[in-house]
Amino acid sequence: MEQTKYILTEKEMPTTWYNILPDLPKPLPPLLHPGTKEPTILPPPLFPAGMRDQEFSKERYIEIPEEVQDIYKLWRPTPLIRAYRLEKALDTPAKIFYKYEGVSPAGSHKLNTAVAQAYYAKKDGMKRFATETGAGQWGSALSMGCAFFGLECKVYMVKVSYNQKPYRRILMETWGAKCVASPSQDTEIGRKILAEDPNSPGSLGIAISEAIEDAFGREDTYYSIGSVINSVLLHQTIIGQEAKMQMEKAGLYPDIIVGCIGGGSNFAGTYLPFVKDKIEGKQPKLRIINVEPAACPSVTKGPYAWDYGDVAGMAPIAKMYTLGHTFIPPGIHAGGLRYHGMAPIICHLHQLGFVEAKAVPQVATFEAGVQFARTEGIIPAPEPNHGIRVAIDEALACKKSGESKTILIALSGHGHFDLGAYDEYLSGRLQDYDYPEEKVKEALTHLPEVKYVGA
Amino acid sequence: MEQTKYILTEKEMPTTWYNILPDLPKPLPPLLHPGTKEPTILPPPLFPAGMRDQEFSKERYIEIPEEVQDIYKLWRPTPLIRAYRLEKALDTPAKIFYKYEGVSPAGSHKLNTAVAQAYYAKKDGMKRFATETGAGQWGSALSMGCAFFGLECKVYMVKVSYNQKPYRRILMETWGAKCVASPSQDTEIGRKILAEDPNSPGSLGIAISEAIEDAFGREDTYYSIGSVINSVLLHQTIIGQEAKMQMEKAGLYPDIIVGCIGGGSNFAGTYLPFVKDKIEGKQPKLRIINVEPAACPSVTKGPYAWDYGDVAGMAPIAKMYTLGHTFIPPGIHAGGLRYHGMAPIICHLHQLGFVEAKAVPQVATFEAGVQFARTEGIIPAPEPNHGIRVAIDEALACKKSGESKTILIALSGHGHFDLGAYDEYLSGRLQDYDYPEEKVKEALTHLPEVKYVGA
Numbered sequence A, B: 001m002e003q004t005k006y007i008l009t010e011k012e013m014p015t016t017w018y019n020i021l022p023d024l025p026k027p028l029p030p031l032l033h034p035g036t037k038e039p040t041i042l043p044p045p046l047f048p049a050g051m052r053d054q055e056f057s058k059e060r061y062i063e064i065p066e067e068v069q070d071i072y073k074l075w076r077p078t079p080l081i082r083a084y085r086l087e088k089a090l091d092t093p094a095k096i097f098y099k100y101e102g103v104s105p106a107g108s109h110k111l112n113t114a115v116a117q118a119y120y121a122k123k124d125g126m127k128r129f130a131t132e133t134g135a136g137q138w139g140s141a142l143s144m145g146c147a148f149f150g151l152e153c154k155v156y157m158v159k160v161s162y163n164q165k166p167y168r169r170i171l172m173e174t175w176g177a178k179c180v181a182s183p184s185q186d187t188e189i190g191r192k193i194l195a196e197d198p199n200s201p202g203s204l205g206i207a208i209s210e211a212i213e214d215a216f217g218r219e220d221t222y223y224s225i226g227s228v229i230n231s232v233l234l235h236q237t238i239i240g241q242e243a244k245m246q247m248e249k250a251g252l253y254p255d256i257i258v259g260c261i262g263g264g265s266n267f268a269g270t271y272l273p274f275v276k277d278k279i280e281g282k283q284p285k286l287r288i289i290n291v292e293p294a295a296c297p298s299v300t301k302g303p304y305a306w307d308y309g310d311v312a313g314m315a316p317i318a319k320m321y322t323l324g325h326t327f328i329p330p331g332i333h334a335g336g337l338r339y340h341g342m343a344p345i346i347c348h349l350h351q352l353g354f355v356e357a358k359a360v361p362q363v364a365t366f367e368a369g370v371q372f373a374r375t376e377g378i379i380p381a382p383e384p385n386h387g388i389r390v391a392i393d394e395a396l397a398c399k400k401s402g403e404s405k406t407i408l409i410a411l412s413g414h415g416h417f418d419l420g421a422y423d424e425y426l427s428g429r430l431q432d433y434d435y436p437e438e439k440v441k442e443a444l445t446h447l448p449e450v451k452y453v454g455a
Helices: A049-055 A066-072 A084-090 A111-123 A137-148 A159-164 A166-174 A188-196 A204-217 A230-249 A265-279 A344-351 A362-376 A382-401 A419-426 A437-444 B049-055 B066-072 B084-090 B111-123 B137-148 B159-164 B166-174 B188-196 B204-217 B230-249 B265-279 B344-351 B362-376 B384-401 B419-426 B437-444
Strands: A016-018 A061-063 A080-082 A095-100 A128-133 A152-158 A178-182 A221-224 A256-260 A287-293 A304-308 A317-321 A356-360 A406-411 B016-018 B061-063 B080-082 B095-100 B128-133 B152-158 B178-182 B221-224 B256-260 B287-293 B304-308 B317-321 B356-360 B406-411
Touching: A016 A230, A016 A265, A049 A111, A049 A230, A066 A111, A080 A230, A084 A095, A084 A362, A084 A382, A095 A230, A111 A128, A111 A137, A111 A221, A111 A230, A128 A137, A128 A204, A137 A152, A137 A166, A137 B362, A152 A159, A152 A166, A152 A204, A159 A166, A159 A178, A166 A178, A166 B362, A166 B419, A178 A204, A188 A204, A204 A221, A230 A265, A230 A344, A230 A406, A256 A265, A256 A382, A265 A287, A265 A344, A265 A406, A287 A382, A317 A344, A356 A382, A362 A382, A362 A419, A362 B137, A362 B166, A382 A406, A419 B166, B016 B230, B016 B265, B049 B111, B049 B230, B066 B111, B080 B230, B084 B095, B084 B362, B084 B384, B095 B230, B111 B128, B111 B137, B111 B221, B111 B230, B128 B137, B128 B204, B137 B152, B137 B166, B152 B159, B152 B166, B152 B204, B159 B166, B159 B178, B166 B178, B178 B204, B188 B204, B204 B221, B230 B265, B230 B344, B230 B406, B256 B265, B256 B384, B265 B287, B265 B344, B265 B406, B287 B384, B317 B344, B356 B384, B362 B384, B362 B419, B384 B406
Parallel strands: A095 A406, A128 A152, A128 A221, A152 A178, A256 A287, A256 A406, A287 A356, B095 B406, B128 B152, B128 B221, B152 B178, B256 B287, B256 B406, B287 B356
Antiparallel strands: A016 A061, A080 A095, A304 A317, B016 B061, B080 B095, B304 B317
């Protein structure tokens, strides 16, 4: 057998992040202030200076601070693996590769930005971060990032997940963070909601509002977000830069790159360095497939419109594919994909025709995940199972057509804390959700009215 | 900062296992048949021919089958990491390294032998494996190994763990294995115990007996064991051979190698290639510290005696440090260290003075594990926390003495499925257990009478 793993040494690890903004053939629409609805920056009291600078930077390559590089080296560069055993099981002439971020101590790509954010906060003299988490991936990663820079970390975790996934809370506490069920008694909005409904199960929207209130209320505290915004996608481009070098070592360039999108940071981080080649006309045939859940299909079903980033309308307004900021997606297990909008960079690239999108139903994604686990060993998180599903479908199409395409999967993390979902699948209890068309229609009536018509 | 990770390419991965038997200055005592009490081999109906050949082989280097190597390459060679951040937190001049086996898809070193055992069983035309598991590490690893060779796998999991750790069961099922709570209705001994006590919580001894009965009863089935015996330790020597090459790349040779011992396979697998240097007189000052739980201290407190490998007295008799085969250790969280005996090779080396042993109490091991997690990121399993505890103690001794010793930790796996134990520690509920002196005294009255006096 030829080589299985394409590894890089520490010396080969990229020392800069790749910023796609200067390479876009048409500029990215700005963020709008939720009040004035005029172009704005990331709000200074909430975000580190380092990230505010990066958000709309015109520099193509941005230095990764040395202290951040030193921490990355604990688990980076991550492996690129040829999925020989999956190929054989599918009996396909396709060549399948996966870039695996699950080797990080927090178990996913999220650590790439968590460490950077903690570094920039420390640099500004901040003492503390407040953030929200749904299923817990992001809260765990930020907890570890904060532990490494001696920062306190307060995580507002959606109550229903807090109760369902106690291991996620313990993970955060082991790294020294404080994690509370949201709505909590610790904020005004939390207390207000609990007064109205003491049994409120919480929602990501409520948790975001609590974290923002917390950060606004304390001078020593920043707010942290784990996806969607430009600077977070930037931090994730280390994945794609590594993957590109590794594909070169394998002597191949992908025909198809596939991965899941929720806020979009892992997959965009993987493909932005490849999109550059497409924009420059070097790889016109490269297909990049953003995969989303059929139950929350913002890019495939939503309009490209101005909308708030959060449910409460406190976050900036972005131009994006959206199902409406008041839309609450069905309770699929891929908690990281339950977001009404999408990273503006991904939406812009989709609008310009550089990337495409596809929606897949839940049960089919777990079928793909189990096939992956039984051939490649790794048990993927429910989110990347979406990308694996489409990769398998494309590989089976190759079998029919006889084509030997090269397929690269962005495998964002492992599913060690999501085994309850696998149990439902294996015992036949897992269900698909219909696309909630009526709920989306209703939510879309709440889009903000925006007069801004662009630069 | 200098280099953090010392990685090897696939081409550098060892292609042979290292067998210490021919290098021992005094031969290892044989196994005795539990009935005749005369020297015996591994029973043919239970073990693959490949392993029976290896168990008392005189070959120094034994070829790793190519198919096994191909699977190893999915996660091997594993990283050797310099713990700069832990050193800094301890303010020690010591240089601390850890060899991390938690990058394997099953999360520990156990996969190294699981894959080999599945390969040899397949080669013999077997269709099925039966095994026992306590906390679930071994059952998970064998499930994955079997999935890769198309073998069925039946795991008898101690009932109390089966109920406490549902994620472990789901892990096995995701890889296609069948896992039942032991005692079960599937064997005669299980039914007998359930008839006497329908609420029996089970024990490792019962689970072993069920697995052996299962394998004896079916011609298509082998029995599998995940530690203790020579051939299993042999399969784990890939760890130590890699670590030795990696330490060479770091330009250092360890002064101290430290790790936990339950059955002993991970730690012996790590240090046997280094012990070779000590036997040959090349590294007379090298210290190798076997760390065991104070609640189950076979090497530090037990006599070096002939005893059965299992509670029921069905397994061969080995010369080993033992607390008596009927001894049931207290319920510490490091389930993998709750074994009455110890790998004969480790006991022999201890007897000859090549390795030493130390026992540590439970709470102190979790304190070490949390300090490790907050500095190095990785959350270790409760078992390797024992080795980390002693490594930290040795590093703090270096701080006092001003010595800059090189310490190598065998970090056998992650604690993703053991977070309940961390929760107990963090909330102050975790307790130490006194050494159960009276229970051991009683158990030692049941040692078998053996007349065999050696070769």
